[in-house]
Amino acid sequence: MLSGIRRLVLVGMVILAAVPFGSAAAPPSACLAVGDSLAAGVGSTLPRERSAAALLCEWASTYWGEKSELVSLAVPGERTESFLRGGQAERLRQTVARLRAEGRAIRFVLISLGGNDLLQLRAADEVEREEQLAAFEANYAEAMRVIRSAVGDVPLLALTLYDPTEGDARAPRSDSWWIAQFDRAIRAGAESVGALVVDLDKEFRGRTGEWTWWPVDIHPTNAGYAAIARAAWRALAWDRQAPQVVIERPEAGSRVERRFLTVRARISDLGGIERVGLWVDGQEIGTLDPLPGADEWITLWETPWPLPGPPLRLEVRAVDRAGNEGRAAVELVRP
Structure with a gap:
């Protein structure tokens, strides 16, 4: 009996010796989504799988040959002001700190802010619209600085707004013109911190009937989120090898x-x-x-x-x- 126990112990020691230290699987990398309902995937049938951030994370996982996990902090209805001072910015800092403590890399941060700021213009007069645009421009630039400071040298993907009416942005003071002014502020704020701009107005123009629920709802369909993911993938420019x-x-x-x-x-x-x-x-x-x-x-x-x-x-x-x-x-x- 004793000799049998000795044999089991010896076999166990041999097995343990054959397993190299540090062979545990690497922790999954993280893909972050921050901002509003567009980043959260509202309008898709299954946001955890069919939002733009989820699709992009899945593609990144395949491309880099690793497991990647989507971490979404996005809050439907979020504005730039509420992002900065309503808790999401602080949750981002805490999340990044936790990921770093766990030794997990961050592949990208997908950012959508501005749509709810724009909706505030509906009942405003021209003076109020100018004031709100100026406030958005300042808040958006600050939000991008906060995000860049939190994540460091990680690709930031800043989504512009799209015009569901597909109107003429050159017509002064029209709804389409105001959307273009917000997009200008988004581009400026994104470029100031080296973020990649994903031009959704260009992508969606001529396709909003197919890619959004408009006029019932402004949010994208599954096809719309797939289009956003493709545009963001191109912006990342990781893949430069032809098939x-x-x-x-x-x-x-x-x-x-x-x-x-x-x-x-x-x-x-x-x-x-x-x-x-x-x-x-x-x-x-x-x-x-x-x-x-x-x-x-x-x-x-x-x-x-x-x-x-x-x-x-x-x-x-x-x-x-x-x-x-x-x-x-x-x-x-x-x-």
Whole structure:
């Protein structure tokens, strides 16, 4: 009995010795969302997964090959004044201190402020609007300084406002003009602390009917939040590598001998593929669809068979979320 216990102890000692010290998994990095309802993901069907910050955090996790966790401090209805003096700024400082104590890196901070400040203008006269714009400009700049001071050298993503009416911002004193003035203040405040500006007015113009709940609600739909995430991903500029594209079918030099041919390509990219187009002789004729659980994309191509003619150049062009494009081409023989 005693010898059996000794053997168990020795086996346990060998196992412990085989496990190197410090081999525990690294703590997950953090992605922060601060500000108002847009940062919180109001309007999406599942903010913890489909808000812009959540999508961006998921993409960052895949790109950097690590586990990342979204930490959202955003408060629906938040204004710049309430952000600074209503508790969120202090919660940000405390959260950053906790993350640093846990040894966790912060990948980015997504910031949305200004929409609720703008809504205060609805019942104001022109003098009051000018005063509130000036107050917003000062508060926003201060908020950006507070955020920069709290997180240090971390990418800050400052969202501008978008105009759901898609009016003419050049018309003085119109609602669209006032939105443009707030966006100007956001750009100035963001750039003063080296933040990256994500221009939502440019992204949403012409798409608000598809990407927002307007006129019922001003907030984005799932598609709108995905668009915000893509714009923010491009602004981060982490991914500068074009997708790698290999055409597996049809093979180069093969003969076009039937009406329909399968086009299959293997496409890899750490930043994620946004779109894959099929081109023939310099003209886009369709897209490829992804196969589940693989880096394979596929479509059925209607060829010009049985018409004779010169060789065909079939090309697959893949664009990733950052806008980088990778290409591959094969030449095919016609009858």
